[in-house]
Amino acid sequence: MDTDVIVIGAGLAGLQCARRLQRNGHSVSVLEAEDAVGGRVRTDHINGFRCDRGFQVLNPAYPAVRDWINVPGLKLQKFGVGAAVNTAEGTSIVAHPLRHPGLALSTLNSKHVPASDVRALVRWIGPTMLRAASAWRAAEDQTLSASLDQTGLTGRLRRDVLDTFLAGVLADSSGGKSANYVRLLVRWFALGVPGLPQKGMQALPEQMAASLADPVLLNTPALRVEETSGGVRVTTEHGVLRARLAVVAVDPQHLADLTDEPSPETNGLTTWWFRATEAPRTGRFLVLDAARDGGGPAGPVWNTAAITEVAPSYAPPGEHLVQATTLLDRPDGLAEEAVVRRDLERLYRTPTQDWELITHHVVPHALPAQPPPLVDRRAQWVGEHTLVAGDHRHTGSIQGALVSGDRAALAAAELLAS
Ligand SMILES: Cc1cc2nc3c(=O)[nH]c(=O)nc-3n(C[C@H](O)[C@H](O)[C@H](O)COP(=O)(O)OP(=O)(O)OC[C@H]3O[C@@H](n4cnc5c(N)ncnc54)[C@H](O)[C@@H]3O)c2cc1C
Incomplete structure (x- = not known):
């Protein structure tokens, strides 16, 4: 042997x-x-920029990461826990009230967070937060969208924030993934502050x-x-x-x-990496688009982030790196660069014609499809x-x-x- x-x-x-x-x-x-x-x-290294092959984050709350990875050695640069939600009227921050107490009042008063949805969210995720993560093995399962509907999570928190956020995380806009799988991911998001290692993923x-x-x-x-x-x-x-x-x-x-x-089976996405001419003003939060009538993105971009606001090490000093994610289960998942650029102009409310596309990664098999039951x-x-x-x-x-x-x-x- x-x-x-x-x-x-x-x-x-x-x-x-x-x-x-x-x-x-x-x-x-x-x-x-x-x-x-x-x-x-x-991670690709291109002219001093670090572009991960598909935007992703490391959540230090994952038990396996806590137990087996030297997280301090990675020097994580942390995202804000929440999102900057874009609508026709403007962009507002919806943030984890305990992680960002200074934003708690504006978050709770936001039109994206009706009280009935907050109660429904607590009903949906509460048992998963309280039980051991392994309890999902015994729990009944259904699709994500059926599960959210059944819990009564049907208002703007769902339409403007959750559906768009989860579609980007899951590379799937159909709502067809296992609800138990998504509950686990949301549990870990609630417990941790995801970030990007200093030297890239x-x-x-x-x-x-x-x-x-x-x-x-x-x-x-x-x-x-x-x-x-x-x-x-x-x-x-x-x-x-x-x-x-x-x-x-x-x-x-x-x-x-x-x-x-x-x-x-798998789901896929495309990540676009742009060198921006100035720092977008959305800070350390992931930007979600809820500008379409009835919620969800009005263009091909499901989420975008000013990466260098979170992780300055992802660009040479003074440079600005922006990622944008489109989904391959949508016809516009492989949109032309010009269309993505225009969408970013709308989302960041700033001209983007001088932004340089550094690279883009088409990742057709980003994640297993993971339908119910998990x-x-x-x-x-x-x-x-x-x-x-x-x-x-x-x-x-x-x-x-x-x-x-x-x-x-x-x-x-x-x-x-x-
Ligand atoms: C764009 C994107 C975003 C993501 N976002 C997140 C996120 O934010 N948070 C999160 O927790 N997870 C995220 N994930 C998921 C996470 O990255 C994966 O679940 C994980 O990396 C899978 O690891 P793996 O070892 O199972 O498979 P892989 O990473 O696919 O490893 C399989 C390896 O096998 C090699 N291989 C294949 N065939 C052969 C062969 N014949 N001989 C030798 N080698 C072979 C491949 O080259 C590869 O290196 C994301 C994934 C992608 C792609």
Whole structure:
């Protein structure tokens, strides 16, 4: 045998799996198809700007992040907890009243936050806040939109804020995701203050990879995984590796290439990165558009943020970086740059013709679709010597990927010890 375990895929799930196995005394080789670790958590460096490959944030309240990541080492730069909500009349801030007490009164008096919706929101999320996060395993599930309707959360807080915010976070504007999955995400948003690492989101997987005894084998896609009598044989372009076990920690769209498991459906989005000529005045809050009649965005942009107001390290000194997110489940998800730019002009109420498009990332498989019921696929064995890990086995999130990788490692360690 070349090693105890071959981990295929150096996303968060694969890296956490390898770290746990190594800590338990097992030898591990990690194969990664791409030229760097991170999978869906990568950062491009372009002329001094850091552009994550798809806008995303790190929530330090995720239990897996708290337990396994050196968060201070990432030097998180924190968002405001709330949103700047845009309508035809202007932009107003709706903020977490405990995190931003100075904005509590204006938030509670805002037309976006009717008291009946606040009561309904408490009914919707309250039980998830009070119970252990794992309680969702036993809870009944339905689609997000059916669940919000049933709770009576149907007013402006839903239309102007929640639906738009969640569509951007979930890369899905249909409301069809598992309500239990979304409850979990909202729970963690309520408990934490998300931010961006000083060196970009890729600093997270890089920190994880740095603790491995052997470097990840980059540019080494696994082509085939075969079970043998005493273990597995993994074929790569550079030869064959043998191990007692394999953990297939690839993205959802590549799962079926290496296993008999179907590839889970996914949702996608596009992130546009602009160099702005001056700092937009929305501060550290995510900007949501509620300008369409009946709520929701009036253009292709579902959310946007003045990234350098939160994370100055994402641009050279004095420069301003803005992200805008469009959704691929909408016809305008791949809108022309000029259309996105015009939309940003409306949202920021400032001319944008001189803003420079630095890059844009089309991410067709950002998150597993995760329809109800949310299934905690504990059984990760797909063969006698082969396990599967990844966010699609738990919840589409950083938390889900880390937990899934850790769990695969524990299952592998049990077999190795027997
Ligand atoms: C745009 C975007 C925004 C997001 N926003 C958030 C957010 O704000 N908060 C949050 O919690 N989560 C967010 N997520 C989700 C989170 O990033 C993912 O859930 C998580 O990174 C998935 O990790 P993973 O290890 O399961 O899979 P991946 O990151 O997809 O890793 C799989 C790895 O396997 C490799 N691979 C594939 N095939 C092979 C092969 N044959 N051989 C070797 N290697 C292979 C891939 O190259 C990849 O590196 C977002 C994701 C995206 C894309």
